Each structure stands twice: as structure tokens, then as C-alpha cells.
Amino acid sequence: MFDHTRAPKLSRNKVRSMKEAIQDSVHSGDTILIEGFTHLICFAAGHEILRQGIGNLTAARLTPDLVYDQLIEAGLVKKLIFSWAGNPGVGSLHALRRRTEKTAEPMELEEYSHFGMVARLLAGSSGLPFWPLDNYRGSDIPGANQSIRTIECPYTQKKFATVPALNPDVTIIHCQRCDKEGNAQVWGLLGTQKEAVFAAKRVIVVTEEICETSVIRRDPNRTLVPGILVDHVVHEPWGCHPSYVQGHYDRDNDFYVAWESISKDTRSYQDYLSEFVYSVKGRSEYRAKLGKGLIEKLAAEPRKCEGVDYGY
Amino acid sequence: MFDHTRAPKLSRNKVRSMKEAIQDSVHSGDTILIEGFTHLICFAAGHEILRQGIGNLTAARLTPDLVYDQLIEAGLVKKLIFSWAGNPGVGSLHALRRRTEKTAEPMELEEYSHFGMVARLLAGSSGLPFWPLDNYRGSDIPGANQSIRTIECPYTQKKFATVPALNPDVTIIHCQRCDKEGNAQVWGLLGTQKEAVFAAKRVIVVTEEICETSVIRRDPNRTLVPGILVDHVVHEPWGCHPSYVQGHYDRDNDFYVAWESISKDTRSYQDYLSEFVYSVKGRSEYRAKLGKGLIEKLAAEPRKCEGVDYGY
Amino acid sequence: MATSLIKPSERMAARASAELKSQDVVFVGIGLPNLACNLARATHAPELFMIYESGAVGTVPDRLPVSIGDPTLVTDSLAILSQADIFQLFLQGGLIEVGFLGGAQVDRFGNLNTTVIGDYTAPKVRLPGSGGACEIATHSKRLLIMMSMTPRTFVPVVDFITSPGHRFVSQRTNAGVERDKLKIPGNGPTTVITDVGVCQFRSGEMVLTELYSGVTLDQVRKQCGWELKIDDNLLEVPPPSETIVRILREKLDPQCLYL
């Protein structure tokens, strides 16, 4: 929880390279949150953290997904805060399993349900140290996580669960478009991106497209994150692959399926990281490696909606 | 607070006249909430309640505004739940003042701040009996309202204020467009419309325009209220005057200013109600009485934004 | 089409879809539940109202979503809400009528484990965890469970209660307590759809009420980790019609992602 000490971020031009933004905002020992629920998971940011080898991280996310599993495989994560750790619709996160099953030195896990993680971010973003939710009665989850506590309603005397605020040192989100000040517009699935940004000490917004502020101002209801929360803006087209960006490119479901066998074995896992992360300088090289065929296959077919009228 | 007893409302065609919708949804003794913060205040609904003379109401709103003052003047309100009762930027709500100052039989008031009212609706919409907020310490408001209580954070042992859930019997909102099922899209100021709808037992959506469901589906992020919450849809262009609808018509600020003298005196107040409420059958007659000049003056100048791409 | 050619997963999807009525508001999970919902929509329940925990409301997917956040769930949906709204307004607000869950283990009271096999701190198998399961089990008015029945999955005591059923017999915190005493808002599991038959809950305990044609009671008894109660009026469920199998195979899951 903050004590009203955050300063608004009002610089006019926050555009940095991914390398600069990560270097400046992500430090060894940080609690990080790369947000995005299936949609808008910024793999480009995860890969840059891998390249810079920033370790000792507490990694928080509802769904660690492949992006955090890669950080775990590289040994950069000391603790995982999460609610569902799998490869959606496919299988397991194998680095995570190797670090938790039959190991002498298991990784620290702090585990909630999705609602619990959402509630942690609601508290963190709202300046409250806790958030109440009607959940967990009868479940063993609170027994496995001492941070889940109870509170009594002053009106009904009913007991409710609470979770503590989550305030990441740095939150990274990806959006369809933002201006140089970081005013970010998102459509399609919103996940907990807004809450994750408002909860964080430092914020990086990665974007498919940098637009003029006038574009933002023409449709202010579309803005998910006001720029005064944002430290750095990174322009990184295709920054989410194999995740997706509505209106830009589809999810690479084949990759998620293939990942099961790539990641099951440490050797092929390391080979993958070596080829697609460590030996590329950044996202444009990565994109080139994907190949034109795949890029064309995943590129979205246009399906534009109508605008609305803001006149008065 | 609900006990999971609400049924979703899945009728395909919910379109009714304002008369039918009010008759069916608003009953004597109800707690009502006509939502809208400056923007989208549905005077047409308030006027229909006046015409039907539905009384004994508990009227809840952050800003009672002129629309509730008229219900008070007509003697239909037994209790007001609110946070700011004035004529914004102009003066007082005179019916309310007559019922609270130097009167033998004062109206019952339950008073919060805006944040407190918002928090009541957050609780009501979220299925919790209370909502915590960091507020009211040092203020006399909790001393004047026993419903504001405190709760102790299980992590920091700090005390926070709580307010109880507000679950209106009926919520009425106004929107720019919705389909016949009540899927409602709103832009411009959002107030607490979403929370008010999710908190209510019955919901009326009044709209400037009824559109095809395909229009809603082309831009699903624009939807504020899913139709499964909605009982009735009323098509009522200019239903908010003297309030406004972004993209349709401006606020009639001159009327709000003129209201100060109309409402100061009971005689002129009743004359107004007689002419603009009781002697008209509905909104189209009211609109005709406004006159072409005013309609033209208030009609919005178009200022359309661009659409976005939902392809994949 | 001979019954023998029909896969158990197809029978499960077909039987689960029959649980859904047009206009039910259902919280859709990934995998077989998703197939079952889309089958219902393609057959007897065209107005099934589907909500996904990713935030998509009133979806009309035109391909089988591989994940609950697939872009096809967004395009042409009625509304996209934040996950805070999905969990607070829809689930906690009591608006979800039907929830769907599966798991690695289930016990006779419908307690589900998707967290660990073995001890929590030193697990034999680390499973994905709750995701939305705990709150779906807490708040859905009706909860449907879809799981293949084996002695390893239908167990006397689950290793971890991720999602609460009707009575809690875990060695952990809630041993012996009943659901109603804890004032859990949703009604708990109502039906378990397996690959051999269907169970309902009587006084909070699973009872086999339907057996798939071609399956014997002996087979079921061997698959279940406890002595499963059998209903006096056990029904035999015929195989799904050729039409339904064709819709499943050709239209809904031609790549056999879940079948």
C-alpha cells in the first residue's frame, strides 16, 4: 500500500527502447507483473529481462503462462505469486514443475485463485491494504496461504475472506496504441491491466503503435491507462507473440501446443531460449526469425467497428 | 445484498413505452435510483413517476438534482439517500430545503459523501454487504449517519470506514444506444451507471436510439450494461433534457439557472410541474413544448471518432 | 455409425450439453465444457448465454476457442468486461447459473482438486491450481463436473480441496464441515458427467443415476475409488445421435483438440 507518495509522471516523451525501459525499471529483487490475460501478454518484455539476466525476482501474474516459465527456467525467479500455472488448453509449465516437484530446493509459491489475485490488484490500485471477497470457505487454499485472512462484516456479522494489496515494483502492459506520454487505449480482453498499472510503483507500456495524442483525445472512453501513471513507452510491434493482440495478430496456438514438447526437456528448452531469446538483439530480429509465412498467417483480418459521436 | 436469487433477463424484446415500464417496475414504497452524474439524467423517467404519482419512495442518488427535487415537491419521497443536494453551479434544491428546514415534519435524510455513495453501489453490485473505504476520519458525517461503520484491516490493524450495500428495487439509466434486449452502450461520463444497474433488482434502460444487436456486437468494449440485467427498454429521444447526452444534445444550462427562481416559490414550482409534466402525455409532447429554437440550439454538433479494429 | 466408434469424450460432451437449456447463463471453462456449451448452442440451446472468465460476455465463437481468452470470443460478443467485473459483478454478484469444472481428483462430496497430487509443500505432481475454479464452485447456482472416472481421479479423499463441494473431509482445515454451515452462496455440484455414466448428488453425496449404454456397473465400480452409491432407478443413456457426433467432429473440434 502506498502512503500517497507516488508522483504523477508528466514527461512529454517517454519513448524508450525495450532495452532502456527494462534496464531503467526492472531491478534485481523486484516484484514484477507482466500483465495480460491470454490477450496482450508482452513476451518481448519477458525476453528482454531474460537477456539482461535480472534475477531474484518475485514474479506475480494470474497465469504465469510461458513467459514466466521461461524466467523460471533461466533461474531468475525466486518466488511466484499466481492463481493458475499451466499452458492453457495444452499442458504444464515444465520449468515450474521441475522447480516444485521432487526437488530439494523448491521455489517459493504464493497461491490464490483468479478472484484472489484480481482482488489483490484491486486493493493495490485503490490504496487499500486489503480487499474483501466472498470466497474460499470450504477450500484448502487459505490453509496453504497465510495471507488469506478473514474479516467480519459490520452489518451482517458474516465473515468474508480478505487478501492483501499487491503493489508490484514494476508493471508491464501491452496495448494496441498509446501516445508518447503513455496514454494507452486497449480493446478486446482487458484482463486486470488497469488495476495492475494503478497498483504499481513503476509502469512500462509497450505498444503495437504509437499515435498522436489527438487520436487518444478523439475517443477518451477507450483509454484504459492515463499517461500520468506511465514511466516508459516502448514501441514494439508483434511484441506479444505467441500471445495475441486483437486487431493486429492472432494467438499462435500451434506454438503453445508445440511448447509442451519443447519445454518438457531442459535441453530443448535451453536450445529454444538460446535461439529465440539470447541470440537475438530484440523483437525485430525475433520477428524475422518467425518467418514471413507465420507472420502472414497470424496477421489479423481487418474488422473495423464504427466510431461514435462525442459532439455537444 | 442478494443471496444469488436474481434470475437473468433473457427476453428478446424488452421495448416498452415509458408509461408501461414505470408502471411495471416502480411501485409505491420502492427504493429507486435514477442514475446519471450530470450526464444522462433521465428526466423523462422522473416525470412519468410524477404523472403516475407513485409515492412513499426512498430516492437514492449521489446528486438528487432537479429530477428528485421535483419528486420531493410532489410529495412522493419519504426518504432521500444522497451525497450532494444542490443545483450544480447555481443554487439550492428548494423543495428539499422546504422539507428539511424549519419544518415540523422533516423528510428523512441518509447522507454520505460521493465516495460513500459510490462505495454503497460497489458493494451492492458486487454481492457484498459492505464496502471499505479510507475516509471520514475527522469528519462529522459518520456521527450523523449510523450506517457508516468501521472495520479493521487484518494486515495493518488500521481502521477503515465501511458503508452498507445499496440495492435499489429499481434502477433507471439512460444511454446513447441499446438493442431490444437492453445491451446498452454509453460514452462520455459514465457516473456509477454500471454499478447502479448491477446493484438493482429491476432495471429500466432508456435510450436515445434503439439499434440492431449487430451494432452492439461490432464494438463490445463499448457496452456498459449487458442486457441480461435489463427488464425494460424505453426508446425516449431527448429523454434527459435539461440534462444532456454526449453526441446528441447539450445540457440546458439556461434552464438550470432559471430553475432557481422557478423552484424558490411553491406556486411557480407547481405551475411548472403542471405545464411540463402533468399536462403532457409523455416525452414527445414535452419536447414539442420546448420549441424548435431550443431543440436546435441544444442539438449537438457532430464530432465522430474513428472506429477500432476487432479482427484476428 | 456404431456406438463402439464413439469416443468417451464425445459421450461426455454430448451428455453435458443436454444439461444446458437455452437461455441458461453459463460460465464456460476450456476443454470439454467449452465443447459441450458450443454443442448445446449448435443444437437444442441456440440462445445459451456464455460468459468466459477472460471477460467475454454473450460470446458467439466462430471457431473452437483453444483458450478461454481466444480472440474469437471477443469478436461479435455482446460485451467485454474487466476481470474485476467478471468476478465481482457476475460471479460474486450471483448472476451465474451454471458453472463447469473438472479436476485431477474428486471425492464423493464433489470436492475438487486441481492444485497438487501429494503433499502441498512437497508435491508429487504440481497441478495448475485454482484459476477461477474456487469461486466458480463457490458462486455458481448449479455446478456441473466433467471428469473421466478412474481410481486415481475418483478418490476417497482428495489431496487438496481446491474447490468446495458439499462436505469437507480433507485432512486440512475443514474436516467434517457441511457446505450449508459455511453459508457458501452457490448450491454446489449438482451433476458429475463422466466417461462411463452420470452422477447426481443426494444429501451431498454422489449417486450414479445414469449408465452409458455398453458400460457395465462392474466397470464403473472398478473405476471409482470408493463404493459408489447406485440409484435404484438407474437409467441407461443411449449413445449420442449421428448428427451430434458429426457436429462435434466436423464442426466443433475437427482438430481433435479436446475429443
Add this chain to the structure above:
Amino acid sequence: MATSLIKPSERMAARASAELKSQDVVFVGIGLPNLACNLARATHAPELFMIYESGAVGTVPDRLPVSIGDPTLVTDSLAILSQADIFQLFLQGGLIEVGFLGGAQVDRFGNLNTTVIGDYTAPKVRLPGSGGACEIATHSKRLLIMMSMTPRTFVPVVDFITSPGHRFVSQRTNAGVERDKLKIPGNGPTTVITDVGVCQFRSGEMVLTELYSGVTLDQVRKQCGWELKIDDNLLEVPPPSETIVRILREKLDPQCLYL
């Protein structure tokens, strides 16, 4: 332009605008605060970042908003948020640097009354109530108060503390308590801009630090309901420049809504 022609409200707006720096994040109220903010934006603080409790963020109004929900605040703003987000994320989240309030009564500790004159249950005057005032006074890092000084408005004890100042001497719940003891997150009132001069707070109590040119200390003493402390280094504030007065009159409030 002679000083005598300048209205007190113009001096207040001009002096208040000087409190605002470019890039301050300010929570704008209606009336004179709104004029002051827009004057700052039109002069020395073009990048003043304005947020309205109605949900408009980063506004650039091209006419004087008559209400805090005026459509001109929406068009071309940077973002529109729900009021839940404004109060929870921005105010309670501690992102508002400058808040602006006025009231019917203020005491020496900066406690503000916008609720009732007289007894709460049988008031002489029923005022509008808090609106967002209580939470603005609770959470703004700096709080500016704008009020004309009269013996009826600057009172020894306010009839009702709507919005907390630095020390609470109400006959109601919080008599004698200091702000810090209650762990109120914002820093409380910092400056009071009146029609005769400006006060700052020293150890939580108002001290007159600036006197408008043409106003005497005697006049101030007559206007204040308690023995107002006077700063040793009392400054004289010159009248606003002709340019500023012209912007106020011709550009910002030609209809004299607030001037």
C-alpha cells in the same frame, strides 16, 4: 485598469491560479476553483493536469464548464473513467496532488462545513452536503480553500465538520483530536485564498500571510470570526495584471457565472 474596478472574485481566482504549477495534478471543483485552474492553464501553467470528479481526466475545456459534468470536459479529454475509479484509484490511491474546496463555514483549523447551518437534525439552512469534499480533504496531498471572509463564514467553531482540517474542535465526535493522530493520508489544508488576503497553516492553524493591496488589517479582523493570527512578514499582494483580468472576463467567464 484601476484596482478599484477589480472584483474580489477576480482577485481570488488570480491568486489561486498562482498556487498551481504546470504539471500539477489537480482535482478541480466547480465555480471559482474551476476558473482559477483554467486561468493557470491559460497563463503560466499550460500543462496543468485537471481531473474532475465526474470522471474526466486530462481535460481541455473550450468553454467554462457550468457544472463539473459539462460535456466540454469530455470532448478531447485524455480519458473518461467511472466515478468508482476516480474515487478509488485516483483519490484513495493517492494520485491527487492538489484539491480545491470551499464551504459555508471554515474554522481556524481548516475544518469545512458544507452540510448544515444550525443543528444537523433541525437545520437553519440545509446546505448541499459533502459531495466529494470529505474525500478530497482526506486524500489530496495539498488542499487549497477558496472562500470569501465574513464573520458568518470564518467562524470559531463550524456547525458541522464535513471535510476534516488539521484539528477537530466540533461538538460532535472528534473534539480535540489532531489530524496526524487519525492517520488521515492527505496533508490537509495548506492555503486559504479569500477576498481580502491569503492564509497559510502553521502548526495546523490559519495565519494571515498575505494581504491584498487596498485592504487593511482592520478590515480583515472585522471579517474573521476569531482573532486571526497575522504573520510577522505579512506580504502585500498587488492586484492581478490587466492581462489576467482580461482573460478572466473576456475569455473564461464572459457571462459572469462565477465572477
